[in-house]
Amino acid sequence: MSHQDAGPEGNEPxxxxxPEDSAENPPDATKQVAAGAGHPKGAETALQLLxxxxxxxxxxxxxxxxxxxxxxxxxxxxxxxxxxxxAWSHLFSAPGAAFSRAWDVASSAYSAMFEGAIVNPHTVxxxxxxxxxxxxxNPLSETAVNATPLIxxxxxxxxxxxxxxxxxxxxxxxxxxxxxxxxIGFAVHLPMIIHVxxxxxxxxxxxxxxxxxxxxxxxxxxxxEVIVTIMTNYVMEYLILFLLGLAVFRAPGLPNPVSPxxxxxxxxxxxxxxxxxxxxxxxxxxxxxxxxxxxxxxxTVGFELRTVGAxxxxxxxxxxxxxxxxxxxxxxxxxxxxxxxxxxILGTDFAxxxxxxxxxxxxxxxxxxxxxxxxxxxxxxxxxxGTLDAGSVTMQAQTQIPVDIATVxxxxxxxxxxxxxxxxxxxxxxxxxxxxxxAQVLAKGWSA
Amino acid sequence: MSGRxxxxxxxxxxxxxxFGGLVANDNIDLTVEPGEIHALLGENGAGxxxxxxxxxxxxxxxxxxxxxxxxxxxxxxxxxALAAGIGMVHQHFMLVPVFTVAENVMLGVEPTTxxxxxxxxxxxxxxxxxxxRYGLAIDPDALVEDLPVGIQQRVEIVKALHREASMVILDExxxxxxxxxxxxxxxxMRGLQASGKSIIFISHKLKEVQEIADRITVLRRGxxxxxxxxxxxxxxxxxxxxxxxxxxxxxxxxxxxxxxVLKLDGLSVKNAAGRAVVNGVSFEVRSGEIVGVAxxxxxxxxxxxxxxxGLLPVEAGSIRVHDHDLTGTSTRAVLESxxxxxxxxxxxxxxVEAFSLAxxxxxxxxxxxxxxxxxxxxxxxxxxxASKLTDEYDIRATSIDxxxxxxxxxxxxxxxxxxELGRDVSLLVANQPTRGLDVGSIEFVHNRIxxxxxxxxxxxxxxTELDEIYALADRIIVMYEGRIAGERxxxxxxxxxxxxxxGAGTPDSVAEAQPA
Numbered sequence: 001m002s003h004q005d006a007g008p009e010g011n012e013p014x015x016x017x018x019p020e021d022s023a024e025n026p027p028d029a030t031k032q033v034a035a036g037a038g039h040p041k042g043a044e045t046a047l048q049l050l051x052x053x054x055x056x057x058x059x060x061x062x063x064x065x066x067x068x069x070x071x072x073x074x075x076x077x078x079x080x081x082x083x084x085x086x087a088w089s090h091l092f093s094a095p096g097a098a099f100s101r102a103w104d105v106a107s108s109a110y111s112a113m114f115e116g117a118i119v120n121p122h123t124v125x126x127x128x129x130x131x132x133x134x135x136x137x138n139p140l141s142e143t144a145v146n147a148t149p150l151i152x153x154x155x156x157x158x159x160x161x162x163x164x165x166x167x168x169x170x171x172x173x174x175x176x177x178x179x180x181x182x183x184i185g186f187a188v189h190l191p192m193i194i195h196v197x198x199x200x201x202x203x204x205x206x207x208x209x210x211x212x213x214x215x216x217x218x219x220x221x222x223x224x225e226v227i228v229t230i231m232t233n234y235v236m237e238y239l240i241l242f243l244l245g246l247a248v249f250r251a252p253g254l255p256n257p258v259s260p261x262x263x264x265x266x267x268x269x270x271x272x273x274x275x276x277x278x279x280x281x282x283x284x285x286x287x288x289x290x291x292x293x294x295x296x297x298x299x300t301v302g303f304e305l306r307t308v309g310a311x312x313x314x315x316x317x318x319x320x321x322x323x324x325x326x327x328x329x330x331x332x333x334x335x336x337x338x339x340x341x342x343x344x345i346l347g348t349d350f351a352x353x354x355x356x357x358x359x360x361x362x363x364x365x366x367x368x369x370x371x372x373x374x375x376x377x378x379x380x381x382x383x384x385x386g387t388l389d390a391g392s393v394t395m396q397a398q399t400q401i402p403v404d405i406a407t408v409x410x411x412x413x414x415x416x417x418x419x420x421x422x423x424x425x426x427x428x429x430x431x432x433x434x435x436x437x438x439a440q441v442l443a444k445g446w447s448a
Numbered sequence: 449m450s451g452r453x454x455x456x457x458x459x460x461x462x463x464x465x466x467f468g469g470l471v472a473n474d475n476i477d478l479t480v481e482p483g484e485i486h487a488l489l490g491e492n493g494a495g496x497x498x499x500x501x502x503x504x505x506x507x508x509x510x511x512x513x514x515x516x517x518x519x520x521x522x523x524x525x526x527x528x529a530l531a532a533g534i535g536m537v538h539q540h541f542m543l544v545p546v547f548t549v550a551e552n553v554m555l556g557v558e559p560t561t562x563x564x565x566x567x568x569x570x571x572x573x574x575x576x577x578x579x580x581r582y583g584l585a586i587d588p589d590a591l592v593e594d595l596p597v598g599i600q601q602r603v604e605i606v607k608a609l610h611r612e613a614s615m616v617i618l619d620e621x622x623x624x625x626x627x628x629x630x631x632x633x634x635x636x637m638r639g640l641q642a643s644g645k646s647i648i649f650i651s652h653k654l655k656e657v658q659e660i661a662d663r664i665t666v667l668r669r670g671x672x673x674x675x676x677x678x679x680x681x682x683x684x685x686x687x688x689x690x691x692x693x694x695x696x697x698x699x700x701x702x703x704x705x706x707x708x709v710l711k712l713d714g715l716s717v718k719n720a721a722g723r724a725v726v727n728g729v730s731f732e733v734r735s736g737e738i739v740g741v742a743x744x745x746x747x748x749x750x751x752x753x754x755x756x757x758g759l760l761p762v763e764a765g766s767i768r769v770h771d772h773d774l775t776g777t778s779t780r781a782v783l784e785s786x787x788x789x790x791x792x793x794x795x796x797x798x799x800v801e802a803f804s805l806a807x808x809x810x811x812x813x814x815x816x817x818x819x820x821x822x823x824x825x826x827x828x829x830x831x832x833x834a835s836k837l838t839d840e841y842d843i844r845a846t847s848i849d850x851x852x853x854x855x856x857x858x859x860x861x862x863x864x865x866x867x868e869l870g871r872d873v874s875l876l877v878a879n880q881p882t883r884g885l886d887v888g889s890i891e892f893v894h895n896r897i898x899x900x901x902x903x904x905x906x907x908x909x910x911x912t913e914l915d916e917i918y919a920l921a922d923r924i925i926v927m928y929e930g931r932i933a934g935e936r937x938x939x940x941x942x943x944x945x946x947x948x949x950x951g952a953g954t955p956d957s958v959a960e961a962q963p964a
Binding site: 297302303314315316317 | 757759778779780782783784789791796797798799800801802803807811812814815820823824825827
C-alpha cells in the first residue's frame with residue numbers, strides 16, 4: 001500500500017496505524033485514505049497506479065529511462081550527421097532549416113529502425129500486390145531471433161542476481177553450451193527431433209559444467225564469483241579457439257578455424273516457414289523464463305535462493321545452506337547461458353567459430369539489470385534489445401547512420417535505469433523509499 | 449575551543465509532522481530549560497526520533513515553531529542546528545571506522561595550518577582537552593573500529609562538544625550499552641549538566657529515565673500524553689507510554705520440570721582467533737522449565753546459542769536433544785528435531801527485511817508440510833498460516849504482503865516469536881529475545897515464552913538484562929569468560945548475581961574483573 005512508503009531517512013520505522021487514526025487525517029492524505037476506506041477494487045488499483053506513476057515505481061522509471069535514452073539518441077543521430085551540422089552552421093540565416101533538418105535526420109533514422117524491427121509498410125502494400133506475406137513479418141522475426149540468446153543469457157545473470165551473486169561469466173557458460181550443442185550437432189547422428197533435443201540438452205549441460213565449477217569454487221573455497229567468472233570467460237574463449245584447431249572440431253578443407261555445419265536434424269525448426277529466421281529457440285527462451293519464474297516463486301529451492309540473496313545470515317539461521325544454494329544457482333545459471341549458446345549454434349549460426357559468443361554474455365548483464373532481475377522483466381528487456389539490434393541494421397542500410405548508435409542507446413538506457421534519482425529529477429517525480437527485493441539485490445554492490 | 453558558556457533554552461510549539469497518512473508528530477509542545485536533562489519517553493514508533501530529527505534540521509515540520517532563547521528559528525539542515533548549538537548523537541553512530549578518534553572529531557571542521565594542511569596536532573589537542581574536561585577518557589589516536597561501542601558513543605559526544613553544542617540530543621544511547629557502560633554514560637551526562645549543557649535523553653527504558661532525568665515528557669502515537677515527575681513509579685510511566693495498564697512482572701506458576709530435553713556435556717567452542725569462547729560448559733534443561741543464562745555481553749552466551757543451533761562448529765563435548773546426539777549436525781537437523789530459535793540480532797539473523805510478512809513467517813519451516821511437498825511450495829497454506837499467526841500474535845501490519853523491513857522493531861520481533869512458537873516446540877533457544885523492544889512488546893514476548901514453557905517446552909534464555917532473567921528464569925546460570933560461573937535459584941540476590949557475572953566470588957576481585 002502506498003502510504004507506507006513515506007518514511008524519510010532517520011525516521012523511526014513507520015508503524016502502521018489503525019484506520020481510525022488515518023480517518024482524521026488532513027486533506028493531503030485523503031487520497032490514500034480513500035483508497036483504504038472500502039472503495040471498489042478498481043478505484044483502489046487505479047489510485048495505486050497513479051501513485052506508482054507520480055512516485056516513479058521501478059517500472060515507471062525504467063520506461064522513462066528508455067524514453068530519455070531514445071530522445072538523447074535522437075539528438076546524437078542528428079548532431080553527428082554532416083547535413084545537420086551544415087544546416088546548423090547557418091542557424092541565424094536559416095533557423096527553420098536547422099531545426100527541420102535535425103528532425104528529419106533523427107526521425108528518418110528511427111523510422112528506419114522501426115521498419116527493420118517491427119513492420120515495414122512497403123512490405124504490407126507489396127503483399128496486397130502479390131508480394132510475400134512472410135516479408136511483412138520479417139522484422140518481427142529478426143527481433144525475436146536477436147532477443148532469443150539475450151533472454152536466455154539474461155536469465156542466467158538475473159537468477160544469480162536474485163541469489164546475491166554477480167554472474168559475469170555468461171560468456172564462458174555460453175561457449176560451454178555452444179561447444180557441446182555444436183559438437184552433438186555435427187559429430188553425432190541421430191534421428192529427427194531426438195537429435196535437436198539431445199543437442200539442446202547438451203547445451204544446457206555444457207553451460208552447467210562451467211557454471212557449476214564457479215559455484216563449487218565459491219562454496220568450497222570462498223573464491224569471489226566475479227573474479228572466477230571473468231577468468232573462466234578467458235579460459236573458455238581460448239579453449240574454443242584451441243579446439244577449433246583440432247581435427248575433432250575443425251571442418252576439413254577450410255582455411256579458417258570453423259567447425260563443420262550442424263546436421264539438419266539438429267537444427268532448431270523454423271516456426272514460420274523457411275524464409276523467416278524465427279525458430280524454436282525463441283519458444284525455448286520463453287519457456288525458460290516461465291520456468292525460472294516458477295522456480296523462484298513456487299519452489300522450496302527458489303525460496304532458499306531468494307533468502308540467501310536477500311540475507312545470507314538469516315538464511316543460515318533458518319537452517320538453509322548458502323553454500324549448497326550457490327552451487328545449485330550457478331549450475332542452473334550456467335545451463336541457461338548454455339542454452340543461449342545452443343540457440344545460436346542450432347538456430348542461426350550452425351557452425352562454431354572463434355567469435356561465436358559475440359557480446360551476448362556482456363549484454364546479458366545489462367538485460368538482467370534493465371529487467372530488474374525478474375524473468376518477465378528480462379524477456380521485455382531482451383525484446384527491446386532485440387528490437388534495437390534488428391532495427392539498427394536496417395537503419396544503417398537506409399540512412400548510413402552506423403549500427404553502433406543502437407549500442408549507444410542501449411548503454412544510455414542502462415545508465416539511466418541505474419540512476420533512478422536522475423530520471424525522477426528530469427521528469428519531476430516525487431521521491432520515494434521502499435525496500436524492494438530485486439532492486440535491493442541489484443544495488444548491493446560487489447561485496448556480496 | 450572554549451565552548452559556549454551560555455546554556456540554551458529550547459521551546460517547541462505545536463510541532464506537527466506527517467508522512468503521507470501517518471501523523472508522526474501531532475501538535476507537540478516541549479520546553480527544555482538550560483542545564484536540564486530532559487527525558488523523552490515513548491514506545492518505538494511513538495514519534496521521538498521524528499521530533500528530534502525535526503529539531504536537528506533533518507526533517508521540516510509541517511506546522512509549529514522552534515524557539516531558542518525565545519527567538520523563532522528554522523533549521524533547514526543539521527549544519528544550521530549545529531551552528532545554533534544543538535548537537536545530536538544518533539542511535540547508529542556516524543563515524544568512519546578506519547579513522548582515528550581525532551580524525552573523526554575534526555571531520556567536517558578540519559583545522560588547517562597556515563599552509564592549508566590538516567592540523568592533526570590541534571585536533572588531537574582539542575580531543576584531549578574535551579576528554580579531560582568532561583572525564584571522557586578517550587585516546588585521540590585510537591582507531592574507531594578498535595573501540596568498544598561505549599567508547600565510540602563518547603567519540604560522538606566529543607564530536608558534538610567540539611562543535612560547541614550547548615544542547616546535546618542523545619537518541620536511545622543506552623540501547624547499545626552494557627549495564628556498566630550505561631552507568632559510565634550517566635556519569636558523563638551529569639558532568640555535562642554540571643557545566644551548564646542541557647541534554648535531551650531519548651529512551652524507552654523506565655529505570656534509566658527515573659534515574660537520570662530532571663523532567664520527563666511522554667509521547668504516545670505522536671502526541672504528548674503527560675509530563676510525570678521522575679519520582680513516578682514504573683507502573684505510572686509504563687501505562688502512560690503504552691496507554692493501558694501494563695503488567696511489569698510476568699505472572700507465572702512454579703515450574704514443573706519434566707524430562708531432560710537439552711543436555712550439554714563439556715561443550716567447548718573456539719572463535720576464529722582460536723580462543724575458547726565457550727569452555728567446558730555442561731548443564732541440562734528440562735521440559736517445562738526456563739533456564740536463564742545471565743552474564744555481561746560477550747562472555748560466550750551468543751556462541752553458546754549459535755553452537756546449540758549448529759551455526760558454529762563444536763570443538764569438544766556434546767549436545768543432545770531428547771537423547772539424540774546433535775553434535776556437529778546441520779542447523780536444519782537441529783530445527784527439525786523440534787528446536788526453535790530466537791536469534792540475538794533480529795534484522796541480521798531473524799528476518800529478511802525485503803521479504804513479505806508471509807514469507808518471513810515460514811522462513812525456517814517453508815520446506816515442511818503443510819507449506820511444501822517435494823519441491824513445490826503451497827502458497828495458499830503459507831498465506832493462511834500467515835493470516836492466522838498475524839492475528840494470534842497481534843502483529844500490526846496492514847497486510848501479510850507488507851515487507852518486513854517496514855515494520856517497527858517490536859512487530860519484527862513478534863514475527864520471529866510467532867514463527868518460532870507457532871509450531872510444536874520441544875526446546876526454545878532465545879538469545880536476547882526482547883533487546884531494543886518497548887515495554888508493551890516485552891510484556892507480550894515474555895508472556896508467550898512462559899506460555900510455551902507451560903505447554904511443556906524446555907526454554908533456554910540468554911539475556912544481559914537482569915530484569916529479564918529474574919522475570920523469566922526458573923533456574924539461573926551465570927556465564928563468565930565462556931565458563932559457567934555458578935548456578936542459582938531465581939531467589940538469588942542481585943548483588944550475588946552481579947559478583948558471579950563479574951567472574952568472582954569475592955568482592956576484592958570485582959574491580960579488576962570488570963570488562964574493559
